[in-house]
Amino acid sequence: MRAGLLAGRIGAVLLTALAVGAVAGPWLLSTDGRERLAAPYAPPSADRWLGADDLGRDLFAQLVIGARGSLGIALLVALAATTIAALVGGLAGLAPPWAAGIVMRVVDLVLALPFLPLLILAAAFLGPTLGVRAAVVAALVWAGPARLIRAGVLAAWSRGHLQAARAMGASAWYLLLRHASPVVAPLLVPVFVRAAMTAIVLDASLAFLGLGDPTSPSWGTMIHWASVRGAMLTDAWLWWALPPGLAIVLTVTALALVGVATEDRLNPTLRQAR
Amino acid sequence: MSPRIRRPWTRVTTVLAAGVLLAVAACSSDAGEAPAKDQPQTAAAVTIAIPGDEGTLTPYTYTTGYPGYNLLTLVYDSLVVLDTSNEVTPLLATELTVSPDSTVFTLPLRTGVTWHDGKPFSADDVVFTIDYYREYDTVRFASPLAGVDSVQVRDGAVVITLSQPDPEFPVRLLADMPILPRHVWSSITEPEKAPVTAAVGTGPYRLASYEPDRRYELTANTAYPIGKPRIDTLTVSVVPEQQTALAALRTGEVQMTAGTVPANLIDQLSGQQGVTVATGSNFGSTLLAFNDGKAPFDRVEVRRAIATAIDTTDLVDTVLLGKGTLGSPGFWHPEAPGANTSLTHTHDPAAASAALDAIGATPGPDGVRVLDGKPLAFDLLVYANNPDRVRTAELITEMLAKVGVKTAVRAMDADSVDAKVWPDFDVANGRDYDLALWGWSAPTMFDYTRLAGLVASDPKVGRLNVTGIRDADLDAAATALNATTTLDDRKAAAGELQQLIADKAPFVTLYYPAGAYAYRSDVFAGWTYQQGAGLLHKHSLVAWAD
Structure with a gap:
């Protein structure tokens, strides 16, 4: 089995496991992670695998629910960013050059924005709810992929069979749906994966900096509380900060593996080089 | 932060912005119960970690109320000083005589005192200082001076006459105001830009060197006539992260951290050889504020019911791990002077439910009570950067849910919360919230007029009335308190007002978090956890002559 394919399978298995855990896990738990069941700062035990947080709430449950x-x-974020990127990139590929120029300058502008500072500002001004956070990250992440997709559309446009169809009088919409989309659609997979990776890391960063909602359960929130409650000065980081940190690493790695595998599959030049 | 100038110093994010008045009482030492050997009371060199730069350490350029002002008091002296039990005792003045109507304050001055540059200190410097603060009035010492009618020098004594009786003038001003040298400051016309060479005082330590954002070096003033400095060289290092500072304390790089030790680290730190954590109660308060002008909080029954539903013991035990004092329903810390100690908080969810039933607030289909057609569901604002308060808000949500009141915690940055609860720090601007976790800094408990300020409906009197309570009884009691002319009368009036606050419940006083400070007792153990200033004050660092 080729390395790319193996990586992709490992990634897919990991992602599936994480997704199943996230969906089904909370039902299997005996607590919702908000009940106070143990002494504050209780270390791990047979009942509480990862101990308890500063209010005595089960950390393992928080990890699963997080x-x-x-x-x-x-x-x-990945859905929103991919949709925006596909729309903007696709339209820019089809639009007359002057309009495409304007759109692409807007893309340049978004790309030039300082990412994290802007995100911090937005989080501070708009509030830290899940929807706002997702919207802000998505609003920043779409620009790079939009360029990629426009390039894909332009490349597809110049292909022989499209030129031929156009010469026979096919409409732009027909061409887009029938002939261009099969070429461009696979490009969306790595776009989706990369946006998801960026979103997880950024959201965790925001939560860690205390700019997220400190009461909403997520891995970043767990690390935030471990940090502000001094877990790094005691052994508690082992069961409080490390597990959510590893979970983030695992998720991002799984996404990266899937991303590599799809790119490998879609790009024949990469395949031959191996 | 620079609470000194831009912000009212009673706001709680500037909790520590209190200087002399920062109040801590009932001091105890967790690990220092068996002193004797290896508890040196003097040291050649001690390094203190502070969280940020404090400018050139003059009354116009220090940055924070704590620890900046505390460091300032090592360089500068005031006329009198609060001793370890918060009583006014002499410093540059040898005694303080107050006229029966609390308008004339006579302060004979100590002789033989010199400034750090060798020039003699005199009554002229005191008169100059008062004039200077009144002319350049951006410092907190300026506002109590507004009521000064005249300052005279008679037989080496300074006589200050006020236009209105102020029995609290010695605490509010005389013990707080650093005396400036006329020969240095008379030529300074832009005090906010005072250079480091202007940091000349009569205090026990002189500022030897200053590297901005890095360190201060203070050396003992061997000519100090009032006592003997206990440390030869005091280095003050800027260590922005408290966790880093505590790590440095453990390794012995610093011998004291000015920041507080988190409750969950106290046992661990004090268990280490050579490290002592001194804890004591702090008068800074944490409250649940209602927007009293807005339904349903305009009904005293609703406020009382919510107060009764809250288990303050659970809050202190869980959030503060027991390192705090239960809130008195009368607001005043039970260990603060003038406390009405007969008041205790009642936690009784059944009674709270019954009280809500009685006013017709019955549970709707989702279990949330409905009063006058509106569900009892509220946003609870809290500073996102204050972990104790966020956790408290989460627990209150849990407690109120049990009596059918729904709250949603809204953790926001401090400025956004302030803008909703106390817009522009002026209660006349109104307010826009349902419930908020709030608090006042320690000095509030040293000034009885602030108790009136919390509940008086006239914004000019009720300058701290962020809940917008408007109640004739409270107004009458506040007016009566402010009209008293002797300290005893004022104390009595404060006791009555506390009783009334407990009854009307304009807010719920939840708890007062304890202070905890760590130091290397194997290097220098002279730190005393004294009234207010934590450990960092003259009484720790000077062996008084008498």
Whole structure:
């Protein structure tokens, strides 16, 4: 089996496991992660695998439930960013050059924005709810992929069979739906994956900096509380900060593996080089 | 932060912005119960970690009320000083005589005192200082001076006459105001830009060197006539992260951290050889504020019911790990002077439910009570950067849910919360919130007029009335308090007002978090956890002559 394919399978298995855990996990737990069940700062025990946080709430439950928050925002952002990128990139590819020029300058502008500072400002001004966070990250992440997709559309446009169809009088919409989209659509997969990766890391960064909603369950929130409650000065980081950190690493790695595998599959030149 | 100038210093984010008045009482030492050997009371060199730069350490250029002002008091002296039990005792003045109507204050001055540059200190400097603060009035010492009618020098004594009786003048001003040297400051016309060479005082330590954003070096003033400095060289290092500062304390790089130790780290730190954590109660308060002008909080029954539903013992035990004092329903810290200690908080969810039933607030289909057609569902604002308060808000949500009141925690940055609760720090601007976690800094408990300020409906009197309470009884009691002319009368009036606050429940006083400060007792153990200033004050660092 080729390395790319193997990586892709590992990634897919990991992602599926994480998704299943996020969806089904909370039902299997005996607590919602908000009940106070143990002494504050209780270390791990047979009942509480990862101990308790500063209010005595189960950290393992928070880890499982936090997956929903972290994967949820990844999914939201990736969907939104991919949609915006596909629309903007696709339209820019089809539009007359002067209009495409304007659109692409807007893309340049968004690309030039300082990412994290802007995100911090937006989080401070607009409030830290899940929807706002997702919207802000998505609003910043779409620009790079939009360029990629426009390039894909332009490349597809110049292909022989499209030129031929056009010569026979096919409309732009027909061409787009029938002939260009099969070429461009696979480009969306890595776009989706990359947006999801960025979203998870950014959201965790925001939460860690205390700019997220400190009461909404997510892996970043767990790390935030571990940090502000001094877990780094005691052994508690082992069961409080490390597990959500590893979960983030695992998710991002899985996404990266899937991304590599799809790129490998879609790009024949890469395949031959191996 | 620079609470000194831009912001009212009673706001709680500037909790520590209090200087002399920062109040801590009932001091105890967790690990320092068996002193004797290896508890040196003097040291050649001690390094203190502070969280940020404090400018050139003059009354116009220091940055924070704590620890900046505390460092300032090592360089400058005031006329009198609060001792370890918060009583006014002499410093540059040898005694303080107050006229029966609290308008004339006579302060004979100590002789033989010199400035750090060798020039003699005199009554002229005191008169100059008062004039200077009144002319350049951007410092907090300026506002109590507004009521000064005249300042005279008679037989080496300074006589200050006020136009209105002010029994609290010694605490509010005389113990707070650093005395400036006329020969240095008379030529300074832009005090906000005072250079480091203007940091000349009569205090026990002189500022030897200053590297901005890095360190200060203070050396003992061997000519100090009032006592003997206990440390030869005091280095003050800027360490922005408290966690880093605590790590440095453990390794012995610093011998004291000015910041507080989080409750969950106290045991661990004090368990280490050579490290002592001194804890004491702090008069800074944490409250649940109602928007009293807005339904349903304009009904005292609703406020009382919510107060009764809250288990303050649980809050202190869980959020503060027991390192705090239960809130008195009368607001005043039970250990603060003038406290009405007969008041205690009642937690009784059944009674709270019954009280809400009685006014017709019955549960709707989702379990949330409905009063006058509106569900009892509210946003609870809280500073996102204050972990204790966020956790408190989460627990209050849990407690109120049990009596059918729904709250949603809204953690926002401090400025956004302030803008909704106390717009532009002026209660006359109104307010826009339902419930908020709020608090006042420690000095509030040292000034009885602030108790009136919390509940008087006239914005000019009720300058701290962020809940917007408007109640004839409270107004009458506040007016009566402000009209008293002797300290005893004022204390009595404050006791009555506390009783009334407990009854009307314009807000719920939840708790007063304790202070905890760590130091290396194997290097220098002379730190005393004293009234207010934590450990960092003259009484720790000077062996008084008498």
